Amino acid sequence: MTEKVVEVENLFVAYKNGTVAVKGVSFSVKRGGIYLFVGPDGAGKSSLFKSVAGVIKYSSGKVSVLGFDPNNDEEVEKIREKISFMPQGLGLNLYQRLSVEENLDFFAALRGIEGKEKEEKKELFLKITGLAPFKNRKVEHLSGGMKQKLGICCSLMHNPEIVILDEPTTGVDPVSRREIWNLIYTFSEKEKITFLVSTSYIDEAERGTFVFVMENGEIVLRFKPGEVSLEDYFNEEIERNQVRVSVPFKSVVNVPENAVIVRNVTKKFGDFVAVDNVSLTIKRGEIAGFLGPNGAGKTTLIKTILGIYDRDSGYVEIAGYRNVERCRKIIGYTSQKFSLYEDMTVNENLILWGSVYDVPFKDLKRRIKQFLEILQLDKFKSALVSSLPLGVKQRVALAAALLHYPVILFLDEPTSGVDPVERNVFWQIIRELSKRGVTSLVTTHYMDEAEFCDRVFLMREGGIFKEGSPDELKREVEEKVGGVYEIFTDSPFRLYSLLKKRGLKVTVFGRKVRIYTDAVTVERLKKELKIGKIERVKPTMEDVFVLSVM
Structure with missing residues (x-):
């Protein structure tokens, strides 16, 4: 029988604020397998992984990792010598000011890997990830996909027996996701390394040895790939949790038919051309999707259109205004990086952002109530934003962007890391707003979301090289x-x-x-x-x- 390297029995994880994140979970993991954990935000996946890795202490139950207990202060050090844990977030285990090669050297030194062994590993990692041409580039200047590939390589530097990856492909384009999974498969097959991976992508769950579906801190479904259709499962969940979104406003501002006009816009950072002579026109009420690899220039284009970045050349017109400052109060914007205040509650953030947009206080209270209900945020309104799962944070950010009833929305990966059920609500809102004359510019790495767009712009190397409706493309x-x-x-x-x-x-x-x-x-x-x-x-x-x- 294949050796069990992780055994979990009746595990509970509770936090000081009273939240019970994991409720009586039991499972085991065999050496060399790839175990996938899928589920909505707040299902308990991250808390489970942190407990197994010894990052946090579990409340009750039993956990054995390679024969050691992560709750035991002495034994947890032995676990850490034999495993690697990469937390959720792009490149969070990396040093941003160091280059690709310097990060690999640092993690090698940290684990006592030196000489010929270190150089051979570096060469292998740089080759298999395609990072060799970028080995002297600082991490802070890498795309999201590059950061994640490098993060996994650094996690593999010391030949760990178990690697725990918390949503390693969130915010990563489809091609980079494939490369990350090739990396996982390669080391699972050749080195017999065991992987525990959480993901919000249904197709990725098919690649595991075994799949666990989590909801509300419990494992509700467990199966081998091929035994159950996860797509059907989540479609049924969407039907069961279907919320008919009634958007509380319609466009009342007289926006021209050409709601957004961009002509020959270029943005440079030093010698690097991030946006290269881009021209486009978005119609009133249109949903325009922007797709492209990490680093293609999607976010920079959005920020340049909005005037967050000064453009080097070109012309921009939004809602008939050439001066973006004059139309800021009719624009809604969610940034790729969550930008609300982590040390404030959901309600406090919404009050603040409504005030920033000069929403009259008598209206603001009513609007906050509306969006808390629409986005199913009622139960979180008194919670600190820092305590919320990523998907819930994204819903709060969307609520903040809609409070002032904007007529043009700029949404930069608004559903990154959000489960299929919650993404369905996001897109119901965007589509309902479109019917009411609201224009949306959306970047996304979820290809199924591109199907909801009226027109799609494909980007690479700072330029738009193709556009059309999904059916045309x-x-x-x-x-x-x-x-x-x-x-x-x-x-x-x-x-x-x-x-x-x-x-x-x-x-x-x-x-x-x-x-x-x-x-x-x-x-x-x-x-x-x-x-x-x-x-x-x-x-x-x-x-x-x-x-x-x-």
Whole structure:
């Protein structure tokens, strides 16, 4: 029997404020497997991981990690020598002012790895992650995907037996997500390292050895990939928790038909061109989605349009105003990085932001009540923002952006790290506002969200290289490659590598490998590789994205 490296029995985790984050959870983990934890924000995944890693003490129950108890002050040090824990957040385990190579050197020194072993590991990590050309770049200047790949490499430097990754792909584009998972698969298979991974992406859960679904601090579902359809499960959850959103306002400001006009806008940071001669026009009431790899310039473009960054050249007009200051009070904005006050309660933050936008106090109380109900934030209104899960924080940020009834919304990854049920509510609101004449510019890494947009702009290297409706872009995929075909396999990255070597355009989605080619090539592959079933499928926005950056 394969050795159990983690055993958890009847685990409870409670905090000083009375919150019980984990309620009687039991499970075991075998060596060399990849164990996925999926569930809504606040389900208890992070608290569970921190308890197993010895970052926090659990309240009751029993936990054994490689035979040691993380609640025991002496034994927890032995656990830390043998495991790695990467917390939720882009690059939080890294040193921002150090370069890529300096971070690898630091973590090697920290773990006593030196000489030939260190250099060989550095070379391997830089090669497998594609970070070699950026080894002298400071972490603070890396894209989110680069930070996460480097963070995992630093976690692997000392040959840990167990690696715990808390939402390593949140805020990361689809191509970088695939690269991160290739990294996980490589070290799971070759080094027999055990991985515990939490994720908000349904397709990623298919890649594990075993899947645990958590809700309200409990494990409500456990299965091997293929036994249960998580997509169906969450669709049922969406139906059960369906909230018919009634948006309390409509656009009353006379916004021109061309609500946002951008002409030849360029933004540089020193010699680096972050936004390169971008031109676009967004219509009144349109939902415009911006997709692209981490570092493509999406956030910089939004901030430049808003005047947060001074543009080096070009022209911007918002709601008929060339001076952004004159239209600030009709604009709503949520930044990629959560920007509300962590040491204030939800209610206090909303009062503050309503006041900043000069909402009359007699109206503000009513509006706060409206949005607390719409976004299901009532039970959190007296909680400090610092104590909230990421998805709840994102809902608070959206409420703050809507309090003054804006007519144009700029939403920079508003649903990053948010579970499918909550994302559904976000998009109900955005779509209802669109019907009422509110214009939205949205950046996202969730490709299914791009389906809700009227028009999608694809970005790379600071420029827009393609635009169109989701249907137009998907039709273009089939016209360009001939078709999209899918193979189900237990070893998706192994098959992916094999097909790549043949010069084919392929990607990984869950435990499926997608091939972009024609029917003749598919028939040849069936014979040569003895593949029983290759199924033709309809292209998705993920296919559009992947092909655009290949």
